[in-house]
Amino acid sequence: MYPRLIQELIEAFSRFPGIGPRAGARFALYLTKVSGQEIDGLVSVLSRLKGEVGVCSFCFNLFDAKEQDHGNRCGICRNPGRSTVFLCVVEKE
Numbered sequence: 001m002y003p004r005l006i007q008e009l010i011e012a013f014s015r016f017p018g019i020g021p022r023a024g025a026r027f028a029l030y031l032t033k034v035s036g037q038e039i040d041g042l043v044s045v046l047s048r049l050k051g052e053v054g055v056c057s058f059c060f061n062l063f064d065a066k067e068q069d070h071g072n073r074c075g076i077c078r079n080p081g082r083s084t085v086f087l088c089v090v091e092k093e
């Protein structure tokens, strides 16, 4: 029904948590209407995601991996003023 690339986009968005094929189709069709500049901006953000966002090796919190000397730990876990006795665990962010 849709061109192959649109179908691929719908399938990609449908893999997002809480997003089904109908919402995936809305996202894909929306993207056909935005400017090339907006698409480029989105592509730029996505391409930087893995390199610039780290997952803390201790608490799994996300942190800015471009920070110097992070040692794979988030700012909270690197803060020497915080207690290491207690750790608050939550299911989702």
Ligand SMILES: [Zn+2]
Pocket: 056, 057, 058, 059, 060, 061, 073, 074, 075, 076, 077, 078
């Ligand atoms: Zn942490």
